[in-house]
Amino acid sequence: MQGIFLEYKLFIVFLHVISAVVWVGGMIAMRYGAHYSFMEIESPQKRLERISHGLKRLFYIVLPFVAILLITAIFMIKGYALSQSDFSMFTYIKEGIWTIMFLNLSIMIYRRNKADKLLNSGDFLGAKNQLGLIGKYMVPLNIILGVSAVFIGTYFSSRL
Numbered sequence: 001m002q003g004i005f006l007e008y009k010l011f012i013v014f015l016h017v018i019s020a021v022v023w024v025g026g027m028i029a030m031r032y033g034a035h036y037s038f039m040e041i042e043s044p045q046k047r048l049e050r051i052s053h054g055l056k057r058l059f060y061i062v063l064p065f066v067a068i069l070l071i072t073a074i075f076m077i078k079g080y081a082l083s084q085s086d087f088s089m090f091t092y093i094k095e096g097i098w099t100i101m102f103l104n105l106s107i108m109i110y111r112r113n114k115a116d117k118l119l120n121s122g123d124f125l126g127a128k129n130q131l132g133l134i135g136k137y138m139v140p141l142n143i144i145l146g147v148s149a150v151f152i153g154t155y156f157s158s159r160l
């Protein structure tokens, strides 16, 4: 694994960085860009439908990059021998951040799917409750965690 990393280092680090860009950038664009545009839709039903559809598209886009981020991280852990290095603590922190972000994303996907079913059955209040938490807390939490992971990554790349 270390050999593969050394040979394809540029490509592996690039994939790691672009995955973070898509995952974190996608969430920021959705929460602080598209979200405010959705809120302009007057019909509550249409508004919830658009939010749910927008989130579905976002989750489809980010999921492959979430996986690539982890795969490239594993290559870097082995390639730089991070667990045996002075950077082991920061490596565990980054692994922890990825895990929390992934769990949070999985719960968001679950809630969005549930909201879709509630919308189809005409339960708009139930759908609003499911989607509300995603926008208010869950996406912002992942943005904060993602930005922190990027910061630690910058620290790594200036020291490794």
Ligand code: HEM
Pocket: 013, 016, 017, 020, 021, 023, 024, 069, 070, 073, 074, 076, 077, 080, 091, 094, 095, 096, 097, 098, 101, 146, 147, 149, 150, 152, 153, 154, 155, 156, 157, 158, 160
């Ligand atoms: C899963 C555990 C993770 C590990 C072990 C890890 C490890 C690393 C390492 C070693 C670097 C430096 C690469 C180099 O310069 O050669 C790096 C850079 C980076 N990481 Fe991670 N990472 C992890 C998760 C994440 C997550 C969750 C994000 C964001 C969502 C992220 C975003 C970045 C970014 C943007 C850089 C580039 C920083 C720069 O070049 O200035 N990483 N990471």
